[in-house]
Each structure stands twice: as C-alpha cells, then as structure tokens.
Amino acid sequence: MTEPDLNLLIALDVLLAEGSVVGAARRLGLSASAMSRTLSRLRATTGDPLLVRAGRNMVLTPYAEEIRERTQSTALEARSLLRPSSSVLNLPTLERTFILRSNDGFVLSFGAAMIADVAAVAPLVCLRFAPKPEKSSSHLREGRVDLEIGVLGNMGPEIRIQTLFRDRFMGVVRKGHPLEGKTVITATDYASCGHVVVSRRESTHGPVDDxxxxLGLARKIAAIVPGFSAALAIAQASDLVALIPASFLISQPVVEREGISSKLWVFELPVKTREITISQMWHPRSEVDPAHRWLRQRVLSVCRRTVRG
Structure with a gap:
C-alpha cells in the first residue's frame, strides 16, 4: 500500500482555512499555479473536489467542511511534534519568527522598543507585526499568530489573557486652538467644538458620548478616520478636537510635554470615562513553550516600562 504524502497535510490545512487557492499560495510562499497543482494532488488523494467554484469565489465542499477542524488540529499537532523537545532556551541561537497581531498604534508606541529589547538577547529572532482590522480569535486558534494584542473581545473561554497596561483617552488640539491654555475645560467647552474621531465601524458612539x-450634551462629529495618526494630522491642521489614547501619544514627538515647544496640545477630558485594558492573548498550545513564554514576558516588560515612561 502506498503511503500518502504527509507534506500535503499542511497544504490541506491552509487551503481549508483560507478557502482560496490564491490566499493559500500567499501564506505558503508559493505561486498560484503551484498551489493549484497541490490542490489537484489533494483532490486525487482524498477523492473529493475540496474547493469548488461558486460565482467568482471558491467554496468548501461538504466533505471539506467536515474535515476542516480535524485537519487543523492534526496539522498543529504535527508542527508541535517536529519542534525541538528541549526545554532549555538558548536565546543567542534561537532562530524564530513570532507573529504579533496588533493595531498600528501599538506598533508605533511600542514596536521599536520591543524590537530592540528582543534583539539585545536573541539577535536571530524576528518580530512580525500583523495588521488587526477586526477582533477575532480565529488567528490564534488556527495557529496563524503567536500573540493577539489589544482590547479584549469575545475570544472564547480557552484563550489565555494577560493585562499589559491600562490606558485612557485624552483630548488633543493644535497649538493656538481656542481650548489651549484654558485653566479649566468644561464639558460644554469640549462639546461645543468640532471633533475628528477614529472608527473602523459604522458607529462612532462611545463612552465619551455617553x-x-x-449632562445633556453631544459632540459634533465633523470627520471620521480609520487611524489615530490621521486624527492627529487633522487636529494639527484644523480646529477639530481629536480623541487619542494616552499610550499612542508616547510615540508622538509633536505633542507638548513638560513645556517643550510642539505643534499639538493635550488635555484631560472634562468627563469621566472608564479605563481601557490592553491585553496580550494566546492559544493554550503555546502556554508552556519556553520561547513563547519568554516572548510574552518581553512584551509585558516593554509595555509596562514604556507606559511608566
């Protein structure tokens, strides 16, 4: 009896996760034609089409849907078995790429310090910061990222969570803005201004609005942008007020601190809002991995050191 080619297992896992030949090829670093040939081999091996055309997209067959989770678990177990079993972590020779899924603000505020901290003791380690357009635990469950960083969403009971730091929102305006230098900024002062807000969703309503x-007040939203860098740029060039996390301002040299000349002025909000908890999250399969445990400690240390200033 001919043994199946177990190399196909990884390709099958990625194809079923992506539901796309092009997406699977991108993840595996192959050409689309090479991935198509691999799909043909998988079809011949399993006796099922696996992916079929539905309009302009591809969809999984019922059999592919049935084996999707089992394939993922088997592929993850195979990867775990083929990793070095030694529990001794030799950081100077550790050669590994860790994938951290976070928003741009986290990378701007903590990325450089984190890279330097890791490189100082593990020069062969690469940190890859992946974009985070939405909250989802699927990337952790599928083994596509090592850490998810941000505000906790509905991640599921099995996902491990550790608080990195607590954040809060601040008001930011340009130097020379009517609010600058006010001894007391009232809620009425704040609400009477135009505002630029950051949102990737349709809703812009948040704790500040509540x-x-x-108090019987409401903000006038003049502009909605997808990121905090864009909000700061607009606030700097207009009379709009930006709402920015305090941690994001760490990376902004144009923000006034301790009387240093700058282009922006920061103030405490005139209304109370709850703090934001920023966490790192990981899948249980990585819980006891020495390298992953070391990475989590470095992330925690850098975040807390940077926030303390």
Whole structure:
C-alpha cells in the first residue's frame, strides 16, 4: 500500500482555512499555479473536489467542511511534534519568527522598543507585526499568530489573557486652538467644538458620548478616520478636537510635554470615562513553550516600562 504524502497535510490545512487557492499560495510562499497543482494532488488523494467554484469565489465542499477542524488540529499537532523537545532556551541561537497581531498604534508606541529589547538577547529572532482590522480569535486558534494584542473581545473561554497596561483617552488640539491654555475645560467647552474621531465601524458612539449625554450634551462629529495618526494630522491642521489614547501619544514627538515647544496640545477630558485594558492573548498550545513564554514576558516588560515612561 502506498503511503500518502504527509507534506500535503499542511497544504490541506491552509487551503481549508483560507478557502482560496490564491490566499493559500500567499501564506505558503508559493505561486498560484503551484498551489493549484497541490490542490489537484489533494483532490486525487482524498477523492473529493475540496474547493469548488461558486460565482467568482471558491467554496468548501461538504466533505471539506467536515474535515476542516480535524485537519487543523492534526496539522498543529504535527508542527508541535517536529519542534525541538528541549526545554532549555538558548536565546543567542534561537532562530524564530513570532507573529504579533496588533493595531498600528501599538506598533508605533511600542514596536521599536520591543524590537530592540528582543534583539539585545536573541539577535536571530524576528518580530512580525500583523495588521488587526477586526477582533477575532480565529488567528490564534488556527495557529496563524503567536500573540493577539489589544482590547479584549469575545475570544472564547480557552484563550489565555494577560493585562499589559491600562490606558485612557485624552483630548488633543493644535497649538493656538481656542481650548489651549484654558485653566479649566468644561464639558460644554469640549462639546461645543468640532471633533475628528477614529472608527473602523459604522458607529462612532462611545463612552465619551455617553458621559456627555448624561449632562445633556453631544459632540459634533465633523470627520471620521480609520487611524489615530490621521486624527492627529487633522487636529494639527484644523480646529477639530481629536480623541487619542494616552499610550499612542508616547510615540508622538509633536505633542507638548513638560513645556517643550510642539505643534499639538493635550488635555484631560472634562468627563469621566472608564479605563481601557490592553491585553496580550494566546492559544493554550503555546502556554508552556519556553520561547513563547519568554516572548510574552518581553512584551509585558516593554509595555509596562514604556507606559511608566
């Protein structure tokens, strides 16, 4: 009896996870034609089409849907078995790429310090920061990322969580703005201004709006942008007020601190809002991996050191 080619297992896992030949090829670093040939081999091996055309997209067959989770678990177990079993971590010779899924603000505020911290003791380690357009635990479950960093969402009961730091929102305006230098900024002062807000969703309503509503006030949203860098740029060039996390301002040299001349002025919000908890999250399969445990400790240390200033 001919043994199956076990190399096909990884390709099958990625194809079923992506649901796309092009997406699977990108993840595996192959050409689309090479991935198509691999799919043909998988079809011949399993006796099932696996992926079929539905309009302009590809969809999984019922059999492919049935084996998807089992394939993922088997592929993850195979990867675990083929890793070095030694529990002794030799950082100077550790050669590994860790994938951290986070938003741009986290990378701007903590990325450089984190890279330097890791490189100082593990020069062969690479940190890959992946974009985070939405909250999802699927990347952790599928083994596509090592750490998910951000505000906790509905990640599922099995996902491990550790608080990195607590954040809060600040108001930011350009130097020379009517609010600059006010001894006391009232909620009415704040609400009377135009505002630029950051949102990747349709809704722009948040805790600040709830707090203002309790006082019978509401903000006038003049602009909505997808990121905090864009919000700061607009605030710097207009009379709009930006709402920015305090941690994001760590990376902004144009923000006034301790009387240093700058282009932006920061103030505490005139209404109380709850703190934001920023966490790192990982899948249980990585819990006791020495390298992963070391990475988590470095992330925690850098974040807390940077936030303390």
């Amino acid at each position: 707090a203002l509503a309790e």
